[in-house]
Amino acid sequence: MGRGARHRLLSERGWLIHSVSGTGAPAGTPGVDPESLIPGGGGGTAAVHYHEALAEIRKGTLRSVYLVFGEEGFLVEELYRALRAAVVRPETADFNFHVLEPGPDQIGQALRLAQTQPFFAERRLVVVKECPAIVPRRRGGPEEEAPADGGDADLLRYLEAPVPTTVLLFLATAVDARRKVTRALMAAGAAVECQPLKPEDAAMWVQRRAESQGKRLGTQAAHLLVERVGTDLRLLAGELEKLVLYVGRAAEIRPRDVETMVASLAETEIYRLSDAVLRRERAQAVALLERLLGQVDHPLQLLSALAGRFRQLLLVKALAARRLPPREAAQRARMHPYAYGKMAELAAAADRDAIIRALKRLLEADLAIKSGFDPRITLETVVAELTGGEVASET
Incomplete structure (x- = not known):
């Protein structure tokens, strides 16, 4: 099976897998970053994988627009915190960091802030939560895309040429990819989907996280940890932190360490x-x-x-x-x-x-x-x- 066919098959199954080595290898083989195993929304979306977006942000390579969505709150929050740390200086946060909740003029406020030059800083961060223009409509609503109102139209024009000194971050639990604003956001910036992982992928995720903390977590120990804690990444990260402290200078976290420290x-x-x-x-x-x-x-x-x-x-x-x-x-x-x-x-x-x-x-x-x-x-x-x-x- 060729690389393109394999990617289409994985997309049809709901998974977008990014291969670090460029080989298009299936999950679990060498060259595949475990943190890239984040459920995708099927083929056709301009998705940026979670680990790729996080690595870019931590290196200081920032995009003007981000759309981060999904039900795995731990991953969403981690990207959010990384962006804030990269963009916002504590001494000017009051002037250059803004969080907008859903409201009648949410888009208008976001655009006014986005088009304002940052105050004594390189960039400003504008966070837009659960924007009505991108989230799924309630049941019983119109099936087809309604004509964009003034705010939507202004946002669509902004996304054609975003202000480079502003990072505009949209956060949502779920988005409707059929809507014009959603499609424009995906085309203009980085769309990162963060959904709960399956047990085998959660085990790979926690192995990579252990490696980032200077510890080796073998396959058996990783699966035992997931078996005892579940696939909630926040809980897994917390238990891993305890294990890292428990083993001290030891290079490896072994299955018996998990059995000793982690309750079922x-x-x-x-x-x-x-x-x-x-x-x-x-x-x-x-x-x-x-x-x-x-x-x-x-x-x-x-x-x-x-x-x-x-x-x-x-x-x-x-x-x-x-x-x-x-x-x-x-x-x-x-x-x-x-x-x-x-x-x-x-x-x-x-x-x-x-x-x-x-x-x-x-x-x-x-x-x-x-x-x-x-x-x-x-x-x-x-x-x-x-x-x-x-x-x-x-x-």
């Missing part, structure tokens, strides 16, 4: 569920419960985790009543001082008798499930009860 996704979610229940955040607790029921081996794991947290809450409340120094109290509770402090805040607002009632209710649920009652219904009922005021404040 289910373990992390169980902790968040317990925290949501303790804080009586019903919507959050119910959403987490629904996800976890499909991840754990048995629902009793969730009940056990919840009971453990309530027992911990009762212990911390008892230690707080003795007015022990925080560090000594944390040692007695066998908790990290930071975790103890957070639990102490919850304990201070909780009634002791209500905590005991909650523990009894969890025990009843445990017995009910073991006696044959439906685990899902039992758990949903308990979580609803415990987040509905069962652990009432003493105030």
